[in-house]
Every structure is written in C-alpha cells, then in structure tokens.
Amino acid sequence: METVRVANEWFAELDSKAGSDSTITINVLEDLVQVTLFVLLSAGFGRRVSWHEDSSTEPPSGHKLAFRAAVTTTISHLLTRALTPNWIYALSARVRLPLIGPILAETRESFDALRLHMLDLISLSRAWVVGGKVSNMDTGLLRSLVEANMTEANDVHHKRLTDEELLSDVFTFLLAGHETSAHSLSFAMALLALYPAVQQKIYEETLKIWPDGFPSTASPSSYKEFMPQLQYTLAVFQETIRLFPPVTRLSRIAHADTTLTAHRFSSSPTGEIQDITPFSVPVREGSIVAIDIMALHMNPMYWGQDAEDFKPERFIDTETYRWPRDAFFGFSAGPRSCIGQRFALTESACALASLVRTYEISTPDYLAGKPFLEQKRLLLRWKPLTTTTPIDCVVRLQRRMPVP
Incomplete structure (x- = not known):
C-alpha cells in the first residue's frame, strides 16, 4: 500500500521533469534512496512522508537538522561511524585533530540529529501505548519495539528492551533497511535497461494485473492479491541480489x-x-x-x-x-537471517513492477553505440562500502503509452 503511494509520487516528480518526448535520464540511486526511505518510514515507523510535504530544509523547534537532512547526512557518514572507535570521538571533542576532526564532528552531529528525531517518534509512540491508542499506530514494527521496551522488568515471559537497545534497533531498521533495498533496486534497474527481453517479461506480467495502468491507490489486501502474480518480477530481484549481494x-x-x-x-x-x-x-x-x-x-x-x-x-x-x-545468502540464512527479508522482497517486487508498468527503461544516450559488454561494465560498477554500492547507475525512462 505504501509502496504504491510513494511510487505514484515519484512518478509525478519524474513526469514533471521529463522532456517533450516524455523521457528523462536519472541517476537511479539518488531517487531510490528516497523511495525506499519513504516506504520504510511509513510502513515500519508510521511517519508518512512524501516528495513535497517533507522537503523542507528548515529544522523544527529543538532540532538542528530537518528530518530528511538528518537521515541523508547520517547515511553518508555510516562508514565513518562504523570504523571509528568511540574513544576517538571522545578525544576529538576535547582536542583538535587535523584532517579527521571536521569529519568526526559532522558524523557525530548527524547521528545526534537523527537520534533526536527518533526519540520524538518513540516518545509519541509510548504515549499512544500508555493511553491505549495503539490503533493510531498503523505500523506493527515500531509498536512491537516500543511495547518490548515498556515490558515490566520482572516479566518472565518477555525480555525487556532497554532504551539504548530500542534506539539501536530503530537505527538499524531505518538506515540498513532502506539503504540495502535502494542499492539492490538500482542494480535491478540497470540490468533491466541492459536486458530488454527480461524487462518485457515483467511488463507482460504487470499487464495481467493492471491492464488499465498502475493504480493510484492500493488496499492492505493488495499484497495477498498481487504478490503471487509477480513471480517473474520477484525472480528478477532475487537474481539481482544473487549477482550483487548487499554484503559480500x-x-x-x-x-x-x-x-x-x-x-x-x-x-x-x-x-x-x-x-x-x-x-x-x-x-x-x-x-x-x-x-x-x-x-x-x-x-x-x-x-x-x-x-x-x-x-x-x-x-x-x-x-x-x-x-x-x-x-542463496542474499539475506543471510538460518536463525540470524535478515529479519526484514519478506518486507524487502515485497517492497522491491512492487517497486519494480510499478516502474516497468509505467516506464520503459533503457540505457542512457551516452552509452549508445558502445559494445554490450562495455555498457554492462559501466552501468554495473560498484564499490564495497557499508554495503555493495552502485556507482553512477544512470538509466533513461520513457513513459509508456496507454494500452489500446
């Protein structure tokens, strides 16, 4: 349901920037990071955001950064935070460290800014739980985390999440959850541009589901209705993360x-x-x-x-x-496999299906005339950062004509 909403907002944004021939060339990772972030925030944390309503750069009272800016800057500093011991951060707060000092300060500030936004969200959720207003929380993930945090310490049937564990889990779901999906979807779009026959099969699959075009809204029951019919689309996404696993x-x-x-x-x-x-x-x-x-x-x-x-x-x-x-270890395996596997597969299959039903994906003009292997090499380049990250993944989108 949320993927459908966010996809339609994205398509409206693309159409507003398209040329007279209804085509637009985009760096897919830049857009998909926002798509997957907005879907996860809405479906997982009950914070519904959109391309326009949450685009303000003015921070709310008590915050140094607006919410979207806090998320994006935190993501850009993930690797620095992961590789830097805590004692270096403590040292940099007291002693000027040449070269790395400003980077550490930016990293600390971005994480602190996002922490404040997450604490606001958690506080509101706690108030709803205490007030018996859990119906206001249309997301099971955040509700479950908050209820686990509020479990009595002497409850022998349930282990209580500490405040730090709760915040850590929220950070993990939010940052790791949407970034890996965005990267995998970027590779998938590049592959569809390179393999038009595969893209055509997805298009034919979506035509059977949405003969009149991609819907503007969806009900909660849409998942059970549509997902079994997106077998080939799901296989495309799984094959993508077989070739480009988020973690190598x-x-x-x-x-x-x-x-x-x-x-x-x-x-x-x-x-x-x-x-x-x-x-x-x-x-x-x-x-x-x-x-x-x-x-x-x-x-x-x-x-x-x-x-x-x-x-x-x-x-x-x-x-x-x-x-x-x-x-297949695209989501790891066994008891420690990715807890968000089903969510990621559902979100990604829906995103790919909606995109292919609405647009034809092709390689950018600057690759025209180059041999296929050269196009493939350039579009599928990646670097090993926190996760497998695509480099300059650029594709051309053209609005499909209505089916007669």
Missing part, C-alpha cells in the same frame, strides 16, 4: 568444535563440473568462519555453468527443478 562476506565465531563438509571439483574443457569430491574441515571453538557470499552465488555446482549470467528463470521452480535455497 559474513563472519561468524564458532561457539563449539565442529566439522564442516566442503567440496572440491574440476571443470572439463567445455566448462562442465566434474570430479566433485567431499572433504571435511575441522573448526575449533573460537575460530572465525568467513562465508564468501559472492563466491557462493557464483558457484557452478549450485548455479550451473552460466552462473555469471543474468538469468531470472533460475529462481522459478518447475516440476523438474527447484532452485538451491541453501546456496
């Missing part, structure tokens, strides 16, 4: 001695996998085990000889094929 490596500490089973294999001159041989790897308690997600997602044992190719069909089960769930 995960590390875990072994809490007990164990033994892992691994495999060696070779390939024939034609590329076929052969001579698969299992072997054991002993792991001692306290060892750090690193999972190379990118290597797993490219392993031909699980994904075939064409593992490096963009092929959404590999995520669609058939009577003779079941895609390898255990070889």
Whole structure:
C-alpha cells in the first residue's frame, strides 16, 4: 500500500521533469534512496512522508537538522561511524585533530540529529501505548519495539528492551533497511535497461494485473492479491541480489568444535563440473568462519555453468527443478537471517513492477553505440562500502503509452 503511494509520487516528480518526448535520464540511486526511505518510514515507523510535504530544509523547534537532512547526512557518514572507535570521538571533542576532526564532528552531529528525531517518534509512540491508542499506530514494527521496551522488568515471559537497545534497533531498521533495498533496486534497474527481453517479461506480467495502468491507490489486501502474480518480477530481484549481494562476506565465531563438509571439483574443457569430491574441515571453538557470499552465488555446482549470467528463470521452480535455497545468502540464512527479508522482497517486487508498468527503461544516450559488454561494465560498477554500492547507475525512462 505504501509502496504504491510513494511510487505514484515519484512518478509525478519524474513526469514533471521529463522532456517533450516524455523521457528523462536519472541517476537511479539518488531517487531510490528516497523511495525506499519513504516506504520504510511509513510502513515500519508510521511517519508518512512524501516528495513535497517533507522537503523542507528548515529544522523544527529543538532540532538542528530537518528530518530528511538528518537521515541523508547520517547515511553518508555510516562508514565513518562504523570504523571509528568511540574513544576517538571522545578525544576529538576535547582536542583538535587535523584532517579527521571536521569529519568526526559532522558524523557525530548527524547521528545526534537523527537520534533526536527518533526519540520524538518513540516518545509519541509510548504515549499512544500508555493511553491505549495503539490503533493510531498503523505500523506493527515500531509498536512491537516500543511495547518490548515498556515490558515490566520482572516479566518472565518477555525480555525487556532497554532504551539504548530500542534506539539501536530503530537505527538499524531505518538506515540498513532502506539503504540495502535502494542499492539492490538500482542494480535491478540497470540490468533491466541492459536486458530488454527480461524487462518485457515483467511488463507482460504487470499487464495481467493492471491492464488499465498502475493504480493510484492500493488496499492492505493488495499484497495477498498481487504478490503471487509477480513471480517473474520477484525472480528478477532475487537474481539481482544473487549477482550483487548487499554484503559480500559474513563472519561468524564458532561457539563449539565442529566439522564442516566442503567440496572440491574440476571443470572439463567445455566448462562442465566434474570430479566433485567431499572433504571435511575441522573448526575449533573460537575460530572465525568467513562465508564468501559472492563466491557462493557464483558457484557452478549450485548455479550451473552460466552462473555469471543474468538469468531470472533460475529462481522459478518447475516440476523438474527447484532452485538451491541453501546456496542463496542474499539475506543471510538460518536463525540470524535478515529479519526484514519478506518486507524487502515485497517492497522491491512492487517497486519494480510499478516502474516497468509505467516506464520503459533503457540505457542512457551516452552509452549508445558502445559494445554490450562495455555498457554492462559501466552501468554495473560498484564499490564495497557499508554495503555493495552502485556507482553512477544512470538509466533513461520513457513513459509508456496507454494500452489500446
């Protein structure tokens, strides 16, 4: 429901800037960061924002930054905050540190500004819970976090969230949740521009759902109605994060001695996998085990000889094929898998479907005439920051004509 609302606001913004031929060239990451942020704020935290209503740069009383500015500046300083020990921040507050001092000050100020906005939101939610007005909170996520924070300390059935844990969880859901979706959707849009046949299949799928065009509103029941019909669209998004996982490596500490089973294999001159041989790897308690997600997602044992190719069909089960769930770590796996997986898949599939139903996505004009592999290299470049981050992902959008 919220994705539909935000998508329509985004499309109106795009149309207002499009040329006379109804086309516009955009850096998709810049727009998608806002799209995913607005959806998460509304659906997860009950703070409904939009392109125009929340665009003010004037901070409210008691704040140094407006809400959107606080979020965007915090995101830009995430890596600095993650890599800098707390004692350096404490030192920089007392002693002038050349070069890094101003960066640390900006980082501290941005996190403090967002913290104040989050505390306002939490305070309002607490008041609603205490006053028995939980019906005012149309978001289960924030309500659950606040209620867990307000649980009695001696409640043996529920563990109480401390104030710091509550705030930390809000930060994690807000910042990590929308940024990873924005990056993955950016890669997906670039791939659709490069592979028009794949884009056409999504378009045909959306035509069956919305023959008269993408709807302007949606009801809460739309999820159950539409999601089963977006099978190929969902497969496109899953294939995207197989090729470009948000996190390329995960590390875990072994809490007990164990033994892992691994495999060696070779390939024939034609590329076929052969001579698969299992072997054991002993792991001692306290060892750090690193999972190379990118290597797993490219392993031909699980994904075939064409593992490096963009092929959404590999995520669609058939009577003779079941895609390898255990070889897909786009959201990690097991008890520590991403808690927002279902939300991210739903939001992203809906965003892709709405976009393709409304616009034709193509490569930008400056790539015209370049070989396909060169276009692919330029559009799909990325850098390993907090998450896998696309670089200069630019596409051309053209409004589709109404279906006769």
